[in-house]
Amino acid sequence: MAKNITRETTGSIYFDYKDVKTLQRYVNQYGQIEVRKRTGLTEMQQRRLAKAIKRARHIALIPFIASN
Amino acid sequence: MKSTYELAVLYHPDLEIDIDKAEAKVSKIITDNGGEVTNKESWGKRKTAYPVKGHEHAVYVFYAVELEGASVQKIESVLNITDEVIRFLIVKQDEKAQSKAASFRAKRKNPDADEKPERTERHSRSDRNEEGER
Numbered sequence: 001m002a003k004n005i006t007r008e009t010t011g012s013i014y015f016d017y018k019d020v021k022t023l024q025r026y027v028n029q030y031g032q033i034e035v036r037k038r039t040g041l042t043e044m045q046q047r048r049l050a051k052a053i054k055r056a057r058h059i060a061l062i063p064f065i066a067s068n
Numbered sequence: 069m070k071s072t073y074e075l076a077v078l079y080h081p082d083l084e085i086d087i088d089k090a091e092a093k094v095s096k097i098i099t100d101n102g103g104e105v106t107n108k109e110s111w112g113k114r115k116t117a118y119p120v121k122g123h124e125h126a127v128y129v130f131y132a133v134e135l136e137g138a139s140v141q142k143i144e145s146v147l148n149i150t151d152e153v154i155r156f157l158i159v160k161q162d163e164k165a166q167s168k169a170a171s172f173r174a175k176r177k178n179p180d181a182d183e184k185p186e187r188t189e190r191h192s193r194s195d196r197n198e199e200g201e202r
Contacts, residue, residue: 013169013172013173014162014165014166014168014169014170017157017159018076018130048165055157055159057117058155058157059076059078059128059155059156059157060078060116060117060118060120060126060155061117062117063117063118064117064118
């Protein structure tokens with residue numbers, strides 16, 4: 001896996017908690033949120049991402065702990 | 069002052085056949101508390117990522133609701149004791165971030181054009197190389 005998942009270092013991006021496909025790119029195989037070093041996001045983007053992932057977990061769109 | 073909220077509702081999986089009845093019940097809860105459903109998006113029956121109240125599946129429906137801030141708590145307390153609803157989520161829409169992101173994406177796709185509020189699909193972007201995707 002590439003170190004930087006995305007290179008969205010400028011501008012704003014919005015994370016929707018319903019957008020499972022996008023959110024899944026930012027969690028590892030255990031379902032944990034990736035650190036900023038790996039995601040390559042800005043602080044604000046990372047905060048929004050974390051919020052979206054937590055919301056998606058609440059409505060069971062993505063798992064809290066992935067069991068493969 | 070009313071604002072736009074997003075309401076995600078997970079219905080009991082056995083209600084898939086006559087979902088209308090359950091949806092009418094939820095709509096009534098919203099209107100009774102001075103809300104107004106402006107948009108509805110149904111995903112149908114879907115496997116949940118983990119068991120929710122013992123159910124492996126749920127019927128997903130998303131609503132866009134115009135609500136008074138004070139009525140959010142009331143709706144939450146009613147939904148909590150509604151048997152048809154196994155899980156729900158009410159969040160305020162971050163319209164500022166959404167429109168900003170949309171205009172940024174549009175600008176990046178077409179730098180000469182002025183701000184366009186139209187949403188562009190992430191995956192149709194031409195400026196992103198394949199290696200960056202994963």
